[in-house]
Amino acid sequence: MRTRLPLLPPAHRSRVALGMTAAAAEGRFELQRCAACDAVQYPPRETCHRCLSDRLHWQLVGGGGELISHTSVLHSHDPYFRERVPWRLGLVKLDCGPVLVVHLHGDVAPAPQRLRVGAWLDRAGTAVLVGLPEKDVPNMADDRQLRELTCDPKFRKVLVTDGKTAVGQALVSALAQAGADLIWVGHSEPWKHVAGLAAVANLPQVTLLPLDVTNARSVAETAAEIGAKVDILVNTAEFHRAQGIASRHGTEVARAEMDVNYFGLLRLAQEFGPAMRARAADGPTSATAWVNLLSIFALSNFPAHGTFSASKAAALSLAQCLRAEMQPAGLRVINLFPGPIDDEWNQLLPPPKIAPAAIAKAVIAALRDGVEDVYPGDVAEEWRARFRDNPKVLERELAAS
Amino acid sequence: MTARAPYAGVAIAVPVTEPYVRYSIRSAHWFVASVLAKLLQQSGLEKLAIDGLCVSSFLLAPDSAVGLTQNLGMSPRWLDHVPMGGASAVVALRRAARAVQAGDADVVACIAGDTNHVDSFRATLGNFSQFARDAVYPYGAGGPNASFAFLTDYYMRTTGAQRADFGKLCVAQRDNALSNPLALFKQRLTLEQYLVARPIAVPLHLYDCVMPCAGGEGVLVMSTDRAQSLRLPYVNLLGAIERHNAYPEDPIQMRGGWAVDRDDLYAQAGLGPADMDLLELYDDYPVINAMQLEDLGFCAKGEAPQFIRKNTFTTTGTMPLNTSGGQLSVGQAGAAGGYLGLVEAVRQLTGQPLGEAVPNARHALVSGFGMINYDRGLCSGALVLSRGDA
Ligand SMILES: [Zn+2]
Numbered sequence: 001m002r003t004r005l006p007l008l009p010p011a012h013r014s015r016v017a018l019g020m021t022a023a024a025a026e027g028r029f030e031l032q033r034c035a036a037c038d039a040v041q042y043p044p045r046e047t048c049h050r051c052l053s054d055r056l057h058w059q060l061v062g063g064g065g066e067l068i069s070h071t072s073v074l075h076s077h078d079p080y081f082r083e084r085v086p087w088r089l090g091l092v093k094l095d096c097g098p099v100l101v102v103h104l105h106g107d108v109a110p111a112p113q114r115l116r117v118g119a120w121l122d123r124a125g126t127a128v129l130v131g132l133p134e135k136d137v138p139n140m141a142d143d144r145q146l147r148e149l150t151c152d153p154k155f156r157k158v159l160v161t162d163g164k165t166a167v168g169q170a171l172v173s174a175l176a177q178a179g180a181d182l183i184w185v186g187h188s189e190p191w192k193h194v195a196g197l198a199a200v201a202n203l204p205q206v207t208l209l210p211l212d213v214t215n216a217r218s219v220a221e222t223a224a225e226i227g228a229k230v231d232i233l234v235n236t237a238e239f240h241r242a243q244g245i246a247s248r249h250g251t252e253v254a255r256a257e258m259d260v261n262y263f264g265l266l267r268l269a270q271e272f273g274p275a276m277r278a279r280a281a282d283g284p285t286s287a288t289a290w291v292n293l294l295s296i297f298a299l300s301n302f303p304a305h306g307t308f309s310a311s312k313a314a315a316l317s318l319a320q321c322l323r324a325e326m327q328p329a330g331l332r333v334i335n336l337f338p339g340p341i342d343d344e345w346n347q348l349l350p351p352p353k354i355a356p357a358a359i360a361k362a363v364i365a366a367l368r369d370g371v372e373d374v375y376p377g378d379v380a381e382e383w384r385a386r387f388r389d390n391p392k393v394l395e396r397e398l399a400a401s
Numbered sequence: 402m403t404a405r406a407p408y409a410g411v412a413i414a415v416p417v418t419e420p421y422v423r424y425s426i427r428s429a430h431w432f433v434a435s436v437l438a439k440l441l442q443q444s445g446l447e448k449l450a451i452d453g454l455c456v457s458s459f460l461l462a463p464d465s466a467v468g469l470t471q472n473l474g475m476s477p478r479w480l481d482h483v484p485m486g487g488a489s490a491v492v493a494l495r496r497a498a499r500a501v502q503a504g505d506a507d508v509v510a511c512i513a514g515d516t517n518h519v520d521s522f523r524a525t526l527g528n529f530s531q532f533a534r535d536a537v538y539p540y541g542a543g544g545p546n547a548s549f550a551f552l553t554d555y556y557m558r559t560t561g562a563q564r565a566d567f568g569k570l571c572v573a574q575r576d577n578a579l580s581n582p583l584a585l586f587k588q589r590l591t592l593e594q595y596l597v598a599r600p601i602a603v604p605l606h607l608y609d610c611v612m613p614c615a616g617g618e619g620v621l622v623m624s625t626d627r628a629q630s631l632r633l634p635y636v637n638l639l640g641a642i643e644r645h646n647a648y649p650e651d652p653i654q655m656r657g658g659w660a661v662d663r664d665d666l667y668a669q670a671g672l673g674p675a676d677m678d679l680l681e682l683y684d685d686y687p688v689i690n691a692m693q694l695e696d697l698g699f700c701a702k703g704e705a706p707q708f709i710r711k712n713t714f715t716t717t718g719t720m721p722l723n724t725s726g727g728q729l730s731v732g733q734a735g736a737a738g739g740y741l742g743l744v745e746a747v748r749q750l751t752g753q754p755l756g757e758a759v760p761n762a763r764h765a766l767v768s769g770f771g772m773i774n775y776d777r778g779l780c781s782g783a784l785v786l787s788r789g790d791a
Contacts, residue, residue: 010538017535043536043775068653069558071550072603073541081541089540091551091776093652099776101540101547111554128539 011124024119024127042098123330151289154179156231174360186211213264223271244306261311277329339379412628412635421616432514432617453479453506457489479506486771489739491782497622514617515735532775550602567687568595573714578726580756616734634751640670643782658781659696670785681742
């Protein structure tokens with residue numbers, strides 16, 4: 001097979017069509033529903049095809065439908081698909097009304113056939129529809145077309161930047177279980193004994209390596225050693241202290257938070273970004289994803305952890321920049337927005353708190369489902385809902401809590 | 402509904418073609434201009450005598466028919482731009498005929514022309530429509546191939562049509578093309594070659610798809626009096642229909658707008674399917690031929706496969722179909738593809754065919770179909786034409 005240039009599927013969409021992308025980025029399949037007459041419509045448009053109302057809302061819809069017809073395209077005018085034919089497409093009548101052109105999973109039997117449809121982000125980061133078998137089949141995620149849309153860690157090489165934390169260790173275990181070929185695990189102070197790290201280091205897939213995200217040389221050396229092999233980078237490095245502004249003197253703690261949470265991401269992005277972008281078109285085991293451990297506090301400041309919130313807000317902004325720069329290569333940047341994690345830095349916070357293992361599970365699911373913004377756990381879900389509902393009200397609620 | 406007024410007194414004359422080429426470095430404007438020049442040359446009219454202009458072209462942008470008036474040095478008192486792809490000729494003719502009847506124009510030049518650069522087909526696909534850009538192009542479908550593959554798959558499954566049935570139409574049209582000096586495909590096609598050709602989008606194979614090319618077509622529309630005084634052989638327009646976005650509730654396009662309006666068409670023409678001596682059906686894929694045979698009343702719904710097995714479709718055989726070879730054998734010159742059948746029908750009915758003549762041709766049916774906006778073609782139409790002395 002000839003070396004692939006980082007070709008992407010056609011990414012241009014009208015503004016109204018990007019509503020489907022916004023939902024798919026968070027793992028939801030939404031179509032436009034008319035508030036006036038309840039019609040569901042697709043392709044997206046700015047008024048209702050039935051009653052002409054413009055009160056259209058993107059709403060979750062059921063993916064059930066019937067495959068009316070299908071084809072396997074062997075000749076495409078598009079350079080991305082030209083390299084990937086044969087390519088299976090289906091025409092689906094969704095139970096809720098509209099007719100959809102979908103990418104068709106290889107295990108969906110010929111029409112007529114029941115199936116389910118979902119929206120996924122493609123390599124260009126834009127939502128596309130996929131027809132899947134009505135019920136799960138073995139090794140469903142291995143489908144060649146589906147794998148173009150996902151970042152499944154199976155068969156891939158992963159760097160977890162910090163294995164000292166509970167979240168880092170949970171992620172390493174989960175990645176190993178998910179079939180990652182090789183997992184490099186960074187630890188910033190190799191001479192220090194860290195609880196749990198030995199157990200992780202004993203996994204056959206794992207290689208420990210020194211990595212300190214606050215040290216430019218350390219990041220550069222690690223990138224020089226393994227940067228050209230990393231398919232998925234999971235940045236778990238995090239510095240977290242409680243307190244806001246008034247209860248602390250000086251800027252030392254805030255600087256340390258920024259140095260890990262913001263500058264650490266920047267250093268990693270500068271050193272690992274170029275090599276990963278260059279390898280994004282390497283076929284089924286290409287460089288594929290970059291995962292950032294952010295915080296729900298990145299959306300709105302939690303004064304009790306005020307400087308930490310600020311560093312995560314800075315990291316979120318930088319991660320959006322990273323996503324924009326990775327997109328042309330087809331690399332997905334996944335941001336995690338957990339609520340308080342059940343670790344030593346949140347001991348004083350009352351439950352519910354999210355367990356490190358739950359975060360790890362959410363990361364694996366996001367990689368497999370091609371999602372780019374993840375709000376794991378009930379707390380994160382609720383904060384997101386409050387933020388969506390009214391960010392100003394949330395600011396007051398957080399100030400009072 | 403108000404009864405459709407007849408197209409009495411309208412003549413369609415001077416069928417011209419700017420010969421097709423696979424690729425051209427010329428612009429669409431050049432093809433339109435060269436068709437106009439041929440219309441003038443063959444009618445003997447001065448350019449300023451053409452006081453109506455109707456243009457169809459995919460690749461005129463950023464210009465439209467408006468810019469062409471200055472480009473071509475014309476001052477028409479009636480101007481239209483019909484961006485309806487394969488339905489352009491039918492729609493243009495309906496409008497031009499009414500303009501002539503009403504006295505809004507004396508002589509209307511109806512012209513379609515398009516160029517084809519090496520990359521223009523792909524570029525056109527990406528910008529074809531908002532729905533195509535949002536909901537088809539990102540799937541690698543690359544234009545109408547996938548849409549017609551869906552339809553062909555469904556049609557075969559529900560009617561029992563075989564690839565050989567579609568192949569028979571393609572082979573017959575190729576036979577018809579062999580006597581047409583302007584057809585881009587000049588070699589005989591066998592059913593065996595059709596069946597073993599490489600797949601493009603299953604179940605479509607190579608010879609089910611048209612080849613994009615450059616070229617132009619045109620006719621003049623005027624009163625029969627004017628045509629007679631100019632001593633131009635002409636045809637009469639007996640009936641005409643158009644319909645857009647027919648049957649939107651159908652989950653897949655198994656019928657087109659023809660089925661809605663065909664009774665009107667035949668009533669207006671005072672003729673029926675059995676009276677047609679030749680069919681010029683829009684043929685970007687053979688399944689569309691089959692659908693039109695049904696929707697235009699030549700056989701019952703779903704029975705085109707049997708109808709195909711019973712006829713030869715060759716110019717001198719039974720049910721002569723696409724007698725110049727159709728787009729499948731002549732090539733698809735963008736919007737001019739919508740005019741190919743009209744121009745050929747006028748040639749046949751006025752006794753000036755480029756290739757073999759349909760014996761004693763008196764009536765022709767010409768159809769149009771165009772604009773795969775998302776999952777189906779939105780525009781459909783048809784004309785019934787008769788020999789001028791009929
Ligand atoms: Zn409505």
